[in-house]
Amino acid sequence: MPHDVAELVAAAKHGDREAFDELVRVTYAETYTLAYRLTGNEEDARDVVQEAYLRAFRGLRRFRGDAQFSTWMYRITANCAATQLGKRARHRHDELDDRAPVADPRLDHDPQLRADADDLRSRLHAALDALPPRLRAVVVLRDVYELSHESIAAELGISESAAKVRLHRARHKLRDQLFPRRDGEASRAV
Amino acid sequence: MNPHERADPHREWAQEVGAVQCEDIAEDLAAAAEGETLLGRSQRRHVERCLRCQAEVVQYRRLLRAMRSLRTEVLEPTPGLLADILANLEGAGERHAVRSLLSGRRVAYLGGLAAATAAGAAGAIVFASRTRRTRLAG
Numbered sequence: 001m002p003h004d005v006a007e008l009v010a011a012a013k014h015g016d017r018e019a020f021d022e023l024v025r026v027t028y029a030e031t032y033t034l035a036y037r038l039t040g041n042e043e044d045a046r047d048v049v050q051e052a053y054l055r056a057f058r059g060l061r062r063f064r065g066d067a068q069f070s071t072w073m074y075r076i077t078a079n080c081a082a083t084q085l086g087k088r089a090r091h092r093h094d095e096l097d098d099r100a101p102v103a104d105p106r107l108d109h110d111p112q113l114r115a116d117a118d119d120l121r122s123r124l125h126a127a128l129d130a131l132p133p134r135l136r137a138v139v140v141l142r143d144v145y146e147l148s149h150e151s152i153a154a155e156l157g158i159s160e161s162a163a164k165v166r167l168h169r170a171r172h173k174l175r176d177q178l179f180p181r182r183d184g185e186a187s188r189a190v
Numbered sequence: 191m192n193p194h195e196r197a198d199p200h201r202e203w204a205q206e207v208g209a210v211q212c213e214d215i216a217e218d219l220a221a222a223a224e225g226e227t228l229l230g231r232s233q234r235r236h237v238e239r240c241l242r243c244q245a246e247v248v249q250y251r252r253l254l255r256a257m258r259s260l261r262t263e264v265l266e267p268t269p270g271l272l273a274d275i276l277a278n279l280e281g282a283g284e285r286h287a288v289r290s291l292l293s294g295r296r297v298a299y300l301g302g303l304a305a306a307t308a309a310g311a312a313g314a315i316v317f318a319s320r321t322r323r324t325r326l327a328g
Binding site for chain 2: 017020021024025028029030032033036037042045046049050053054057058117120121124139140143144145146168171172174175178179
């Protein structure tokens with residue numbers, strides 16, 4: 001049994017089921033991490049991961065190998081997450097509002113005391129959680145997983161310009177959360 | 191200039207840094223911090239002399255570094271997830287195999303039917319031609 005991802009992919013493409021199972025074992029934690037970041041909860045993340053591997057299994061022959069397997073899985077996961085969020089949004093319209101208010105960062109944060117990287121990261125987690133799912137998906141796929149604007153637009157079913165607008169709005173909100181302005185210093189409108 | 195008229199320091203400063211205003215380049219600063227976009231000459235000139243925009247670029251860089259650092263962070267999947275994924279795949283594999291088998295049988299069945307029909311037709315033609323020949327001979 002090969003252990004290298006590329007070898008596992010090659011074997012799985014030739015119908016080796018064990019190789020595909022091994023691919024799942026090697027990559028599922030990372031896929032789950034992305035799914036959780038996109039959906040914001042465990043239940044949806046689990047559904048997304050299962051659906052993503054089913055689609056990968058069915059579509060493996062179409063994977064040309066010109067991208068890394070992980071990048072291909074990110075795209076499938078993003079697509080599944082968009083579908084999942086769409087289903088959820090049909091029941092809860094409030095989550096789709098890009099202008100959903102985020103907590104006022106000035107209440108709890110003191111930049112002087114929270115300057116170290118670990119703290120920045122924990123505040124980043126909180127800021128990401130506070131983002132509306134549609135904005136969070138774009139900024140996570142772009143800034144964490146470095147997918148192209150084109151791929152993000154394709155997997156989320158939006159135009160490239162819409163993806164860029166959402167990215168700008170998401171970054172702006174995150175920046176305002178992480179680096180709160182002093183009183184009287186107005187934030188720029190987006 | 192009227193000696194009683196006060197100079198507006200912000201206006202003078204704005205004229206000095208050129209026509210570009212902070213709002214004009216707000217959207218480009220994050221992309222510039224990422225290295226994806228290169229600012230134009232007038233925009234660069236503005237940023238070089240605008241502390242507010244410089245602070246924003248620094249903040250976006252810190253934000254992007256923090257975001258990139260999340261890539262190496264892998265969450266602990268919920269218990270039983272791997273087993274569920276593999277079971278799902280197993281189920282999908284079995285369904286696929288059953289479908290293939292059924293479609294294979296269907297092909298064989300249709301093939302047999304076609305062959306039987308062709309054989310029947312051929313037999314009918316042979317029989318008809320023999321009957322005709324017998325009649326002509328008679």
